Structures are given as C-alpha cells and as structure tokens.
Amino acid sequence: xxxxxxxxxxxxxxxxxxxxxxxxxxxxxxxxxxxxxxxxxxxxxxxxxxxxxxxxxxxxxxxxxxxxxxxxxxxxxxxxxxxxxxxxxxxxxxxxxxxxxxxxxxxxxxxxxxxxxxxxxxxxxxxxxxxxxxxxxxxxxxxxxxxxxxxxxxxxxxxxxxxxxxxxxxxxxxxxxxxxxxxxxxxxxxxxxxxxxxxxxxxxxxxxxxxxxxxxxxxxxxxxxxxxxxxxxxxxxxxxxxxxxxxxxxxxxxxxxxxxxxxxxxxxxxxxxxxxxxxxxxxxxxxxxxxxxxxxxxxxxxxxxxxxxxxxxxxxxxxxxxxxxxxxxxxxxxxxxxxxxxxxxxxxxxxxxxxxxxx
Numbered sequence: 001x002x003x004x005x006x007x008x009x010x011x012x013x014x015x016x017x018x019x020x021x022x023x024x025x026x027x028x029x030x031x032x033x034x035x036x037x038x039x040x041x042x043x044x045x046x047x048x049x050x051x052x053x054x055x056x057x058x059x060x061x062x063x064x065x066x067x068x069x070x071x072x073x074x075x076x077x078x079x080x081x082x083x084x085x086x087x088x089x090x091x092x093x094x095x096x097x098x099x100x101x102x103x104x105x106x107x108x109x110x111x112x113x114x115x116x117x118x119x120x121x122x123x124x125x126x127x128x129x130x131x132x133x134x135x136x137x138x139x140x141x142x143x144x145x146x147x148x149x150x151x152x153x154x155x156x157x158x159x160x161x162x163x164x165x166x167x168x169x170x171x172x173x174x175x176x177x178x179x180x181x182x183x184x185x186x187x188x189x190x191x192x193x194x195x196x197x198x199x200x201x202x203x204x205x206x207x208x209x210x211x212x213x214x215x216x217x218x219x220x221x222x223x224x225x226x227x228x229x230x231x232x233x234x235x236x237x238x239x240x241x242x243x244x245x246x247x248x249x250x251x252x253x254x255x256x257x258x259x260x261x262x263x264x265x266x267x268x269x270x271x272x273x274x275x276x277x278x279x280x281x282x283x284x285x286x287x288x289x290x291x292x293x294x295x296x297x298x299x300x301x302x303x304x305x306x307x308x309x310x311x312x313x314x315x316x317x318x319x320x321x322x323x324x325x326x327x328x329x330x331x332x333x334x335x336x337x338x339x340x341x342x343x344x345x346x347x348x349x350x351x352x353x354x355x356x357x358x359x
Contacts, residue, residue, distance in 0.1 A: 001027075002217050006136065006224040008231060011156045015136060015220050017213070021163035022053050022124065031122060031159045032095060037061045038088065040081055040108035041099040042068035045126055048169045053099055053124065062088050066107070070257040073103045073143045075151065081111035095120040095158065101127035101174075102134035102261060106149070109140030113155035120158040126166040128178025129262050132185075132219035133240075135160050137227045143256050147318050148248045154232055162220075164212055177262025179204060179297050180243075182215050184269060185222045187290060188239045191336030193218055198289070201296050238340040242330040243268030246303065249315035253307045259300070266299035275352055276331040279344060286335050291357075302357045309353035 001018030016027060037057055041050055046065050054061050064084040066077055081096075098108035098121060105123050112121035123135035141152020167175060182204075186194025196214075197204070203211035223240070230237035246268030251259055273290040276282035294301050303312060316327055326342040333339055 002213070004217065004220045004224050006156070007228045008156060011231075013157055013159050015160040015162060015224065017131075017162045017164070017217055017220065019163060019165040019209075021161050022049060022166065023056050025056050027161065028056055031161070032057070035120070036090060036094040037097055038064060038085065038090060038094070039097045039099050040064045040066065040104060040111070042066045042072075042104050044068045045100040045104065049099060049126055049166055053097070057097075062090075066104070068103075070103055070143070070251075070261070071255075073107060073256070075142055078107055078111045078114070078142055081108065082115055085111070085115050090115070090119070092116045092119055095122060097122045097124055098135075098157075099124045099126065100130070101125065102130045105130050105135050106140050106152070107142060109138075109155050109157070110142055110152055113140055113153040118155065121155065123157045123160045125160065125162055127170060128167055128175055128216075129181050130178075131162040131164070131167075131216055132178065133181040133223065135162070136220055136223050137237075137240075138231070146252070147315075148251050148256065156231075162216065164209075164216060167207060167212070174260065175207070176205070176297055176299060177260040177266075180262040180266035180269065180294070180299055182219050183290075183293055183297070184240070184242050184265065185219050187269065187273075187332055187335060188242050188330070188338040189222055189226075189336060190218070191334070193222075194289075194293075194335050198293055201293065205297070238328070239330055239338050241340070242332070242338055243270075243272050245316055245319050245327070245329055246271045246312070248319055249312050250303050250307060252315050253311055254304065259304075263300050266294045266297070267302050270294050270301045270357070271303065271352075272329065272331050274358055275329070275344075275349060276333070277358070278348055278352055279331070282332050282334065286332070287358075289335060290332070303353075309350055312353050313350060 004015040096112045098105045125131045125135040138154045138156035141149040144150040243265045247264035250264040270291045273287040277287040328342045330340045
C-alpha cells in the first residue's frame with residue numbers, strides 16, 4: 001500500500017492506494033473510527049463491488065444505490081441521497097462512503113457537504129479517472145442543463161481509498177478515458193512524467209500492475225500538492241482545468257453522457273495545445289507530442305463536427321472559469337508548464353474552432 005497525504009491543516013487527509021483495499025478491514029476500521037456508515041453507489045458498481053465492501057464494514061452498514069450515468073448527476077439524484085439519510089436518521093457525526101466513479105463521488109460528496117451543513121465523506125473510487133482526479137481535492141457537485149458542475153461545493157473527503165484492482169471491471173473505453181487525466185498532469189506540471197507516459201502508454205493500456213500503480217500514485221502526488229497550495233481554486237489549482245473549458249463545452253453541447261468526461265478532456269487538451277501553438281506559446285513539436293499521446297491512447301483529439309465554432313464559443317462563455325465576463329483558458333507553455341490566462345486573441349480562437357485540427 002502507498003499513502004499520499006493531502007496537507008490541509010485540520011482538513012488534511014490520506015489517500016490509500018493498493019490492491020485489495022476494499023477488503024482491508026483494519027484500514028477501514030481506522031478511518032471510520034466507530035461511526036455509522038452509509039455507502040452511496042450506483043447499480044453498475046454495486047453489482048461488482050458493493051458486496052465486498054459491505055462484508056468488510058459489517059451488516060449494519062446502510063446503502064443507497066442510485067441509477068447509473070452522467071445524465072443522473074442532478075439535484076434530484078442528490079435528493080435521493082438526502083432522503084435515504086433522513087429515513088435512516090443519520091446524524092452530523094456519521095459518514096457517507098462514495099463507492100464508484102466520478103459521478104457517484106460528486107453526488108455523494110455534494111450530498112455530504114449539504115446534509116446538516118456537512119457530514120464526513122470517504123471517497124472509494126472505482127474508476128481510473130476518479131482514482132487520479134475527481135476523488136481527490138474536495139470538488140463536489142451536480143450538473144445543470146445549461147452547464148456541467150454548475151451547482152456544487154468544496155468539501156474535502158475524510159480519506160480516499162483507491163483500490164486499483166477495481167479497474168479490472170471497467171469497460172476498456174472507460175479505462176482509457178481515465179488516462180486523459182493522467183496525461184494532463186504531465187502536460188501541466190511534470191515533463192518527466194509526460195515522457196514516462198510516452199514510454200509506458202502501452203503498458204498502461206494493458207493495465208500492467210507496476211506501471212498502473214506508478215501512474216496512479218504520481219497523479220495523486222501532483223494533485224495533492226496543487227490542492228494543498230490552492231484549495232479553493234484561486235490560483236495554481238486552475239491549472240488542473242487544462243482541456244476542461246473545451247471539454248465541458250463538448251459535454252454540454254452533446255448532452256451529458258454522450259461522451260465520457262475523459263474523452264472530452266482529451267479532445268480539449270489537444271485543442272488547448274493547438275491554440276497555444278497558434279498563439280506562439282507552445283512549440284509545434286510539443287503540441288504534436290500532446291496530440292500523438294492522446295491518439296495512442298485511442299481517445300478523441302478534437303470536438304465533434306456537429307458542434308460548430310459559434311456553438312462551442314457560446315458554451316465556453318458560460319463556463320465557471322469566466323471571470324468578469326472574460327473567458328479564461330489554461331494553455332501549455334511547454335510540456336510540464338501551463339498557465340491560466342484571459343489575455344488571448346478571441347478571433348484567433350474562433351478561427352481555430354472553425355478550421356479544425358492542424359495537420
């Protein structure tokens with residue numbers, strides 16, 4: 001087992017990474033510390049992993065099984081969790097456990113943040129994208145028809161328990177979507193890690209144990225450092241949004257659930273790199289490296305043709321990262337270095353979206 005600490009003073013917590021963690025009774029006993037627990041999961045994850053975790057925690061553990069899918073990431077679904085908590089008479093010193101991917105983690109975390117003005121939530125991510133990104137950092141929320149994650153709260157987990165063994169049950173497309181967030185960490189902050197990914201992407205696609213363990217741990221280390229430096233996204237944490245402004249526009253434009261989040265982020269990263277190249281920020285070869293690694297991972301490398309430039313720009317203008325009416329983008333300056341900026345040529349952006357990817 002590897003442990004990564006997110007140092008946030010009184011809100012500090014540990015990320016426990018290791019095969020078999022869902023069945024580690026001692027670890028769970030230490031984290032829960034005798035509190036009542038309710039597992040929030042979805043019907044797909046429940047089929048694979050709920051029985052194992054309830055066996056670890058004991059028969060008195062309550063459960064709340066939701067319908068699966070990004071389209072279910074709504075206030076109404078959060079309401080189902082609140083109903084279950086109230087029916088079971090959960091108190092402020094009890095704890096929710098989010099067992100599942102990013103959708104479950106976001107819903108359960110948001111429900112925990114709001115219930116009685118905040119109860120503890122343990123994240124037990126079962127997808128790669130959740131293990132390396134969404135389960136870490138305390139961002140929670142639900143979607144609105146006009147935008148992704150527009151309703152939410154910062155609510156740091158009490159702990160994160162990441163069991164890479166759960167990834168074996170993922171569809172291949174879902175697993176590959178998670179690799180987009182792993183690639184992102186290399187682009188924004190760690191050129192050596194990006195080069196390691198280029199050399200080991202085939203091993204990661206095969207889920208080779210050592211390569212996967214390293215990728216998860218290094219991703220968590222990078223995110224933990226960023227969250228510790230900027231918990232509420234006032235500065236450096238914005239770098240984690242590389243590809244997300246483009247990606248969220250794609251997800252909203254297509255309808256939540258048509259593309260996986262990681263697929264949209266992958267396309268958005270390539271678009272951000274191409275725009276940075278056009279601005280003269282990024283060398284052509286570095287932009288090509290970003291696109292090539294995304295393509296090798298069999299992920300989309302551009303927005304779908306059905307979303308034209310004006311539609312994408314309209315959707316991007318409603319993004320949470322708009323400040324003072326100005327759109328902000330995270331753009332790479334080099335592999336391993338990125339910057340959030342609102343100072344760019346908007347007509348050049350429009351032209352890029354109209355022209356499509358560079359050859």
